[in-house]
Each structure stands twice: as C-alpha cells, then as structure tokens.
Amino acid sequence: MTDTVHLSLEEVHALARDALRRLGCSEPQAGAIADTVTAAERDECQSHGLFRIPFYARVIATGRPDPRAEPEISELAPAVARVDGRMGFAPLALQRGAAPLAERARSQGIAALSVNNVFHIAALWPEVERLAEQGLVAFAFTGAINYVAPAGGTRPLFGTNPMAFAWPRENGPPVVFDQASSVSARGEIQIRRRDGVSLPAGWAVGPDGAPTTDPDIALKGAQLPFGGHKGSAIAMMVELLAGALIGDLFSYEAGERDADGTGAPQGGELMIAIDPARCTAGGEATASLGHAEQLFSRILEQEGTRLPSQRRVDARRRTLTAGVEVPRSLVERIGALG
Amino acid sequence: MTDTVHLSLEEVHALARDALRRLGCSEPQAGAIADTVTAAERDECQSHGLFRIPFYARVIATGRPDPRAEPEISELAPAVARVDGRMGFAPLALQRGAAPLAERARSQGIAALSVNNVFHIAALWPEVERLAEQGLVAFAFTGAINYVAPAGGTRPLFGTNPMAFAWPRENGPPVVFDQASSVSARGEIQIRRRDGVSLPAGWAVGPDGAPTTDPDIALKGAQLPFGGHKGSAIAMMVELLAGALIGDLFSYEAGERDADGTGAPQGGELMIAIDPARCTAGGEATASLGHAEQLFSRILEQEGTRLPSQRRVDARRRTLTAGVEVPRSLVERIGALG
Numbered sequence A, B: 001m002t003d004t005v006h007l008s009l010e011e012v013h014a015l016a017r018d019a020l021r022r023l024g025c026s027e028p029q030a031g032a033i034a035d036t037v038t039a040a041e042r043d044e045c046q047s048h049g050l051f052r053i054p055f056y057a058r059v060i061a062t063g064r065p066d067p068r069a070e071p072e073i074s075e076l077a078p079a080v081a082r083v084d085g086r087m088g089f090a091p092l093a094l095q096r097g098a099a100p101l102a103e104r105a106r107s108q109g110i111a112a113l114s115v116n117n118v119f120h121i122a123a124l125w126p127e128v129e130r131l132a133e134q135g136l137v138a139f140a141f142t143g144a145i146n147y148v149a150p151a152g153g154t155r156p157l158f159g160t161n162p163m164a165f166a167w168p169r170e171n172g173p174p175v176v177f178d179q180a181s182s183v184s185a186r187g188e189i190q191i192r193r194r195d196g197v198s199l200p201a202g203w204a205v206g207p208d209g210a211p212t213t214d215p216d217i218a219l220k221g222a223q224l225p226f227g228g229h230k231g232s233a234i235a236m237m238v239e240l241l242a243g244a245l246i247g248d249l250f251s252y253e254a255g256e257r258d259a260d261g262t263g264a265p266q267g268g269e270l271m272i273a274i275d276p277a278r279c280t281a282g283g284e285a286t287a288s289l290g291h292a293e294q295l296f297s298r299i300l301e302q303e304g305t306r307l308p309s310q311r312r313v314d315a316r317r318r319t320l321t322a323g324v325e326v327p328r329s330l331v332e333r334i335g336a337l338g
Helices: A009-022 A027-042 A050-061 A090-108 A125-132 A186-195 A215-220 A229-244 A251-257 A285-300 A310-322 A328-335 B009-022 B027-042 B050-061 B090-108 B125-132 B186-195 B215-220 B229-244 B251-257 B285-300 B310-322 B328-335
Strands: A004-007 A072-077 A080-089 A110-119 A137-142 A163-167 A175-179 A266-274 A324-327 B004-007 B072-077 B080-089 B110-119 B137-142 B163-167 B175-179 B266-274 B324-327
Touching: A004 A009, A004 A328, A009 A027, A009 A050, A009 A324, A009 A328, A027 A050, A027 A080, A027 A090, A027 A125, A027 A310, A027 A324, A050 A328, A072 A090, A080 A090, A090 A110, A090 A125, A090 A266, A110 B110, A125 A137, A125 A163, A125 A175, A125 A266, A137 A229, A163 B229, A175 B229, A186 A215, A229 A251, A229 A266, A229 B163, A229 B175, A229 B285, A251 A266, A285 B229, A324 A328, B004 B009, B004 B328, B009 B027, B009 B050, B009 B324, B009 B328, B027 B050, B027 B080, B027 B090, B027 B125, B027 B310, B027 B324, B050 B328, B072 B090, B080 B090, B090 B110, B090 B125, B090 B266, B125 B137, B125 B163, B125 B175, B125 B266, B137 B229, B186 B215, B229 B251, B229 B266, B251 B266, B324 B328
Parallel strands: A080 A110, B080 B110
Antiparallel strands: A004 A324, A072 A080, A110 A266, A137 A163, A137 A266, A163 A175, B004 B324, B072 B080, B110 B266, B137 B163, B137 B266, B163 B175
C-alpha cells in the first residue's frame, strides 16, 4: 500500500499553485497550471495531476520557458484569433484565448485560435471541455517531441500528437476525447520500464528499426502510430495544423530545442470551435444536441461500450465532495520545491 | 487476364455521363458524378471509378434520390454556408458549395459548409483536394450506413465514416488522405467474399458478437473501428459532425431508410476550410507551405514511407496521357444501362 495523504480539491490547487509560485511562476501562470492539475486530479487522471508539478520544476530550471509570461491576444481574421504565449506555459494562453475564440465562434459560426510559443505538458481535454461547457463544439491539436515513426518508417519524426474533441450536452458535462496518435502514451512505456514489464507487440521499434517489446529499447527507438497508416496520417495532420499552419514548430523541431531532454515541447496548438446554433437551417442548437443524445443512448445500450469521457465524469462525481488521495512522497516532494 | 478496353479520360467521362443521363440524371447531376468517377479512374481508384455507375443505377431505381435535383445555397452565418442537396447526389452539391466555402474561408480565415440531403456513394478526397488546389486546408466528414460496432460493442451502429484532409502544395497536387474509421472498407470484405478469401483477424465480428474471419459472417455482423477505442471515438465524432451538428441523419438512421439495402446512405457532410494566409502573425501562406515541405521531406527520407496521396498522384501522371484500362464487361454493362 502506498502511503497517501487525503486532500480536498482546494488543497490540491493550493499545493500546486504555491509550489509554482515558489518556482518563479507569476500568479496568473501558476493559477492556470494549478487549474489544469486540479482538473486532472478531480477526474482521477493522476498522470496529468500533481505528478506533473516536479516536471514543471525541471522545465523551469532549464531557463527556457518564461514562467512570468503574459500572453498577448490579437486578431488574424474575423474568425481567427491568436494568442502569443510568449514562451510561457500553455494553460494560461489557453485560458486567455477561450473567450476570443468563443465570441468569434458565436458571431461567425466557426472560428479558430492559433496558440503560439507555449510550452505544453498538460492534457488537451480541459480546453475543449471549457468551450463545450459554453455550448460549442471544440477541437484541439498539438504536437509534442518527436517520439513516433511515420507508418512504414522506423525513426522518430512525429510527436505523440494528441487530438481532442468535445461535444456539448444540455444536462451534464460534455462528451470529450483526447487521444494520442501513437498506440500508447509515452508515460505508459516509462511506467513499464520502471516496473520491468514487457510492452504489448506493435507499440514500438528499437533504434535498429526492429519491433521490440522491451521498454528500454523502445524508449531509445520509436513509438508507432495507432492503427497503422491511418493513425500516421492523423499524426501528420496534427503536425501540419499545430506547426506549419499557425507558424509554429514541428515536433522534430521541438525535439531539437529540448537539448536538456526534459520532454517538454515548445510549440503551438490549434483550436477550432463551432456553434451548433449556426450550422442548421433551423438555427437551433437544442435540436442538434437532442439528436446527439439519441446517438449516445444507442452507443450505451450495447453492453461493453462507454462514452469517451465517462470514466473521468464518474470520477468527478466522487472527488468533488470526497477529495482525492495523493501519495505522501509526492506531496512532500512538491512541498520541498522552490 | 481480364479482357479490357482502353479508354482516354475523356471517354471515361462521356461513358459515365451518358449512362447517368439515360438513367434520368439532369445534365449537372450527371456531369458532377462523372467528374468524380473520372477523377477516381485517373487516380487508379477503380472502386470509386466506373465500377460505381451500376451502383448509381440501382440507387436511382429505388426512386429515393432525385436525379434532377438542383442544390440550393444559403448562408447560415458569416463563416458557415449551407448547400441543400434536395435529395440529389453529393457530387453536384459539393461542386456548388465549393466556391461559397472558399470565399468565406478567405474572408473569415476559417469557414464551414453544411451539406444536407444528399445521397453519398463517392469518395471524399475530390472535394478536399479541390479546396486545397485553391490554397486552402480542407477537412470533410460524412457518415454512411451503420456497419461498424462502437469499441467494446458488437452490433453495427456507426458508418464506415470517412474523414478526409487536404494540405495545399505550391509545386504539385495537394497532400490528401481520405480514410474510413473502420479497419477496412466494406468493399474489401465484399471482394474477399467473392474470392473466397478469409479476412485478417480484427476486422469484424459475426451476428453473435464473436470475432470472425469469414467474410459472409462478417457482412451479417459488424465491422470494427480501426485502432480500437481511438478509431471508435473518431467514428463517433464523424456521426456528430455530419449528423447532429448540421441537422442531418446518423448512419443508423440512413440504414433505416435504406429499406432496399442498396448501401447508398442519405445523409449530410461537413466540410471545413482554413486559409493558411490568415493563421499566422506574418500572414503569408508561403512560409507555412514551405515549412510543410520540410516535414514531407523528413517523412520521405525514411525508407518505407510515403505521403498519403502519393500513389494516386503517381497514377495520375501516367493516366492523364496514357488513359486507363477498364474491364470490357463493365464497359458493356454501363453501355446497356438506362
């Protein structure tokens, strides 16, 4: 049994925020990161929760990010806003960009947000969920560090390149997915290395290009895209959208800049938001959202299925009142930072 | 050896168009379908080429589509146009919607096109490629007939739900992918049934929900999404975008309406177009497109890789001058239609 500490979500937030402040983050940067960390703990996604705070500490220690950066908003076109994160972390840039994106989606029907010059080590679901909570359909795309070989190849080129999507619901939290375009998250391989467990076949190749189930060899080689050439095509699309399209870095360029090997990519993120009230001849979101509920019911009436975000939403119901258990060693480590 | 007839691409177009005219299509409907059929033959995608004309004939014979429909364009929001296909086939609606979509993408930065009330039995790459040839980044999403089980489930609910993406290039045809969210196209299973060949594991389950490699049992059961729950999430997203969001049918509703079992879905399609010149602080597409070329070079420098549309583009180089070989039996069958 791991020795744990019981924390309310308010305590999780304060623990994260205070550590980030001691590490040199401005109040807004620290607050926005603490929000994403708390949302992850609330939803029992521990790998994006407090576990990330020592990671932020390592990245700040390289001197590359500006932990006091103030993002700058501009308009690139009537339906395209931009947030220049000015080398700060992604969460604050995304918080600041949410309103300009949502306003444009409502007035123009669809809108995009180019997020530039951020360091990205958080999940994408918080930003698409935030938009969907306001009744908008939302997409997010971001690169990473080049860990993944293109289909047919054997050397790392693409990032794990997540793509997230959120659909609003009138009587509950949005339906959200946030999935890497690699078979597995990098962390899943790292955990297996730590635990001395082999990888399932098909996850990775070694530096020699041969398939491997050895986590250590896999981490030196390349991860593989999910679903073969189809996942590889999606990974390429994410590179183009979050890199070339918005004038930011590809994953291999982020890798070149990460000389310290922190694993924290500098790069961009593209978000798209659509207002369901502006996409039908009737012009009412209610009918569209009601129709979607019929699809969700049809999915759930089959045994063995679930909606993509269901596990997170179920966790949230428990933790909002009951709080969470966090390993004591992690709480102590965070308390000693800065 | 199959007995074949040599046809120029002009002859392919005339063969298709004339047959569709005899089957009752208006000149614009026949011309637009013939354009997509010819593009498929040109790119050696035979399954979407002349092979489809007898399929169109069967669908027209049901009396459900209106082969003389005139699509109607309207504006739903500054960045959202709509084409009501009025129960005609998709190609004409998509041709007519291309200019309103491109204009809005240029003026607003990003735009969407809701395509409603069409019968869809063509590939999606022609419409995204058309936009990318004009320098725009383009997406397309459409449902199908419910053939695919959601991840964890065993009964057909989703369509094979393709998603297409195109990226413009300054010195050549766009990079394009158009991929089903099922492991395989339905046609690949049908061809294996015809040829008495087993399916690879993981393609399908039978009506009892058990995995099967028997094409006949698979066609009575359900196809599986590619990449497990990730492909299933994408299939769900496509249902929501091409169904609920734009006020059109889900694949299972298209299936209910296809009482004759033609396999031709009535439904909608969502397109999104983005102008790369409006997505960067610099405001120049040239830099973005040049940057993308560096990524493509990095992909291709790895042995064993290719760009998604490379095979089609290579075929095109040959067939534009050399024409194509078409099975004589197919040419005769099309000649006898109507």
